[in-house]
Amino acid sequence: xxxxxxxxxxxxxxxxxxxxxxxxxxxxxxxxxxxxxxxxxxxxxxxxxxxxxxxxxxxxxxxxxxxxxxxxxxxxxxxxxxxxxxxxxxxxxxxxxxxxxxxxxxxxxxxxxxxxxxxxxxxxxxxxxxxxxxxxxxxxxxxxxxxxxxxxxxxxxxxxxxxxxxxxxxxxxxxxxxxxxxxxxxxxxxxxxxxxxxxxxxxxxxxxxxxxxxxxxxxxxxxxxxxxxxxxxxxxxxxxxxxxx
Amino acid sequence: xxxxxxxxxxxxxxxxxxxxxxxxxxxxxxxxxxxxxxxxxxxxxxxxxxxxxxxxxxxxxxxxxxxxxxxxxxxxxxxxxxxxxxxxxxxxxxxxxxxxxxxxxxxxxxxxxxxxxxxxxxxxxxxxxxxxxxxxxxxxxxxxxxxxxxxxxxxxxxxxxxxxxxxxxxxxxxxxxxxxxxxxxxxxxxxxxxxxxxxxxxxxxxxxxxxxxxxxxxxxxxxxxxxxxxxxxxxxxxxxxxxxxxxxxxxxxxxxxxxxxxxxxxxxxxxxxxxxxxxxxxxxxxxxxxxxxxxxxxxxxxxxxxxxxxxxxxxxxxxxxxxxxxxxxxxxxxxxxxxxxxxxxxxxxxxxxxxxxxxxxxxxxxxxxxxxxxxxxxxxxxxxxxxxxxx
Numbered sequence: 001x002x003x004x005x006x007x008x009x010x011x012x013x014x015x016x017x018x019x020x021x022x023x024x025x026x027x028x029x030x031x032x033x034x035x036x037x038x039x040x041x042x043x044x045x046x047x048x049x050x051x052x053x054x055x056x057x058x059x060x061x062x063x064x065x066x067x068x069x070x071x072x073x074x075x076x077x078x079x080x081x082x083x084x085x086x087x088x089x090x091x092x093x094x095x096x097x098x099x100x101x102x103x104x105x106x107x108x109x110x111x112x113x114x115x116x117x118x119x120x121x122x123x124x125x126x127x128x129x130x131x132x133x134x135x136x137x138x139x140x141x142x143x144x145x146x147x148x149x150x151x152x153x154x155x156x157x158x159x160x161x162x163x164x165x166x167x168x169x170x171x172x173x174x175x176x177x178x179x180x181x182x183x184x185x186x187x188x189x190x191x192x193x194x195x196x197x198x199x200x201x202x203x204x205x206x207x208x209x210x211x212x213x214x215x216x217x218x219x220x221x222x223x224x225x226x227x228x229x230x231x232x233x234x235x236x237x238x239x240x241x242x243x244x245x
Numbered sequence: 246x247x248x249x250x251x252x253x254x255x256x257x258x259x260x261x262x263x264x265x266x267x268x269x270x271x272x273x274x275x276x277x278x279x280x281x282x283x284x285x286x287x288x289x290x291x292x293x294x295x296x297x298x299x300x301x302x303x304x305x306x307x308x309x310x311x312x313x314x315x316x317x318x319x320x321x322x323x324x325x326x327x328x329x330x331x332x333x334x335x336x337x338x339x340x341x342x343x344x345x346x347x348x349x350x351x352x353x354x355x356x357x358x359x360x361x362x363x364x365x366x367x368x369x370x371x372x373x374x375x376x377x378x379x380x381x382x383x384x385x386x387x388x389x390x391x392x393x394x395x396x397x398x399x400x401x402x403x404x405x406x407x408x409x410x411x412x413x414x415x416x417x418x419x420x421x422x423x424x425x426x427x428x429x430x431x432x433x434x435x436x437x438x439x440x441x442x443x444x445x446x447x448x449x450x451x452x453x454x455x456x457x458x459x460x461x462x463x464x465x466x467x468x469x470x471x472x473x474x475x476x477x478x479x480x481x482x483x484x485x486x487x488x489x490x491x492x493x494x495x496x497x498x499x500x501x502x503x504x505x506x507x508x509x510x511x512x513x514x515x516x517x518x519x520x521x522x523x524x525x526x527x528x529x530x531x532x533x534x535x536x537x538x539x540x541x542x543x544x545x546x547x548x549x550x551x552x553x554x555x556x557x558x559x560x561x562x563x564x565x566x567x568x569x570x571x572x573x574x575x576x577x578x579x580x581x582x583x584x585x586x587x588x589x590x591x592x593x594x595x596x597x598x599x600x601x602x603x604x605x606x607x608x609x610x611x612x613x614x615x616x617x618x619x620x621x622x623x624x625x626x627x628x629x630x631x632x633x634x635x636x
Contacts (some may be wrong), residue, residue: 050632070471
């Protein structure tokens, strides 16, 4: 479970995130949706403790990211945007390295890496150096790496970027499985179909603030539109900027 | 603490798989540098010395016309190679061989006997440096021969030959193989310190700009590990690579210089295991300072390429004091032993000369250098906590 209250982040004179309050529950997939530059990534980066908020606080399973960031990190698995691997290590070694940093014993991290490689269908490239990996292979490895310590909470920043259809399907299936196991999943996207296909809960962000948080059906109803896309455009206030068709 | 060790193990393993760092650590340091220095050193030893003692081959056309002159030259290790040539062919021969070629005219003996100036022609292509010095040597030898004849003529006429020598100038070359080798051996510490620092270069760059450029820095920062421990682990790996390089390089130098025979140069009687171990111990304190300095500089750059450029330049900073020391002929004293890298240079030289430094000097060197390393390490750790690191 992830909760954020009034998160603020400024870069110089620009306020990237301006009082974001949100909640992502266990056993649910929560989508963070918004146009480019809306503050989705900055919000996630504060949640996974890479950036320190200028205001507000957030809790991961009740642990404050401000007062105990190390413990909060133990409770999260993170797939940052464009997550890179160590080119001279194999996929398996990349995964096990993060297991090591989480303090897993050799036997445990071996077993976990093996399970994840199987689950993400990575057997064909698991023992090759990451140097020549395709985008899909990279994302799968980074995802396995993020899950090696079996975190209750999973945060993903634009996870489907640059993936082919098959890789997206694998990812979706995995997220659905994690939800069924009771994990809290929070991911950002600017692709409407993806969010519609996966999410139990939608958070629409624009200009650094949360416009609305609700299940997709409710959003449609609230915006009074038939399609989710229309609802998104209207709620995010994008139609004001759009030239009338 | 455990985290530092875990990061270290992974970084060290990864570096062992990286061809560029392996090349720097295993090839440039232990192979290339000792080879270069050995060649330079043996050239310095051989090519100094009294040049007049080396045999010189002189081609002579019409040697039969000046037998006594050539016999005189022979006493000064000039070997005569007689050829048949007239003036025109002499020129073309010199064009091919650059010379020098001595042409004895037909009337040489007759004019000499008559007490008139007897001319000789010495052909040479003096655009060649080596030929230049041989021509000078021949000219002075022939002048010497002429002077001998002149003195004999004066004696024959009842005059004191000393009348011809109002001034006696003695140019005394006191250069010795030792002094000529000193310059080259000054480069030895330069080579050792530079290759040592270079072996840590790739890890230091990788710790910051490399991770950032690959996009692996952000996931790494989501690990439950304090950020300064991440950078300490990486620096430890850089230090390990530098230590490997230092040991290999010094061992290679010991091997190469042992064959040249440093004892002949008045250096330590034997660049053996003891001296090599002393050099390694003396240089070890500089390793953390070097690793931290490179990490700090790399953290401020925007890309891997930029980091390579700047860190490469920064590598020159520790070598600057050595250059000054060589140019200005600095000698160890406590104040200078407080200058990192310069003090290591002094330690290396003192071990090679078998002139041990006082223990206080060694303590100052190690203490100040390690303290600098600690300060730089602290700042590198602080830097890793900055959000700007993410770029």
